[in-house]
Amino acid sequence: MPNSTMVTEFLLTRFSDVWELRVLHATLFLLMYLGTLMGNLLIVTVTTLDQSLHMPMYFFLRNLSVLDMCYISVTVPKACVIFLLDNRVISMAGCAAQVFFVILFASAELLFLTAMACDRYVAICQPLHYCVIMTPRVCVQMTLASVLGSLSYSGFHTGDTFQLSFCQSNVVHHFFCDVPFLLKLSCSDTLGNEISIFISTMVVGGSCFALITMSYICIFSTVIKFPTRGERGKAFSTCVPHILVVTVFLSSGIAVYVKPMSTSPTTQDMVTSVFYSIVPPFLNPIIYSLKNKQIKEAVRKIMRRKLYSIKL
Template structure:
């Protein structure tokens, strides 16, 4: 009988066994990965180079972009390689690392989204106190606090998961290692693990969600007092997509993580896992940054400056 002491590798399940569908999966995930890297790196470069964007709002956007690049890099490249090579083997060390990083980045992502909602609340509802409340020291403390909380949260859940004996199988019904799929492989009672996941998920995820909704309720109540026009439309067009991203992120992760391990894994679990591990890093640059006029102007300014320099350099270098 296999157990955790001798099971040194696991087998990940792909979206399909058909070669053509595996290639399609690899190509689509590769495209998503490339677009995600491009969008997030663009935000990092623009908010770093342009001094007019050195404000708390763009500080959090830059941190979120760096986080999203790391987050999607944990799962998507490995899944693409596995699909193309038809190799689903992952070592135990690799699986532990993947579980730790996925939980860590997901937790920090949720905290970042919460702090960004708070930043918008202060900027819109308490504009006179904004420089004091959201000063650089507070922003750094929020970021470091999120990272530390993510490390503790992820380390705890990874530890209590891999202390379990695994003897049912070594086939993980997911395209990456995650805790719910691993609990289904355990031959011991996982009730305490499920209770801990439920309690911590409701406290962290539910608490962040309530805080975000509370922030946006205050924002909407303030915006509704604005005169009907561009400012009100701009505020709504910015805030509503933020809420939708949070709902998709939390809804899909809650469905996958808070279901009892006794329920058999389905293809729906794999599809929904995409919505909390792949979709947020892809859409965050579009929703939070690339629809922002200041970001657009900064991108155009940097692009124009780059091409002007290149044009001048070519002219000077020509005979």
């Protein structure tokens, strides 16, 4: 375009320019970040050290915990810097890297949650065939398929976004680089990008949600037949939080990626993004550790072992 300057860097946005609110936002983000790292690191450590937890369910949980630590590290540290300092600049390369890793970890998160739902389906609905179906090889194959699929998905959308020309405003109305917010800044025709985002989000997100929903419908129909109330309550207590996390994750992601950005306030979209970029990694260790008796017992055993070694 003539008489226009090509954008070489972007400016990210804070929730507020009021210093006290910026400190509050940075504090909340930092606490959630530290809580996420400690919780997920605890799960990785416990499921690795305790031999009794070397089974498919905890294999997926360990992978999910590693993924969550990477996922939240892409956005929160930079956001805290933006909130507290006046440096809101991010280079074109840095923005592209952030977009790539956000999509990569978000899509991998969804695929891992789907794999965990399928694992629970086999464990509860087909317990006699569990060891035959969920072999270590199958678990590794499912993990590799999730990672490779996420890499392809992320690479496509990142390349599709940054082949556009950015020659208008360089202010991204978000606390991290995300595709829908960048499309608003492009001076190219973005209709093809919007269509591809809509279709891919609905196909991938809808397929995963359908698989998770069908898995839990079968699980609930089986759990209802359990003879004792205690067994039913135990099964429901582990399934319901998982469904809640998936629902929050998918609904917030679809709200940002599918609907037209111009129809909602910028602040609302920024807040909605928190629910798919920060909340799931923060909630997952709480749900899968505090609600899981085996993990709590493994933590107690490790702590007793450490205290005993210290005394000696």
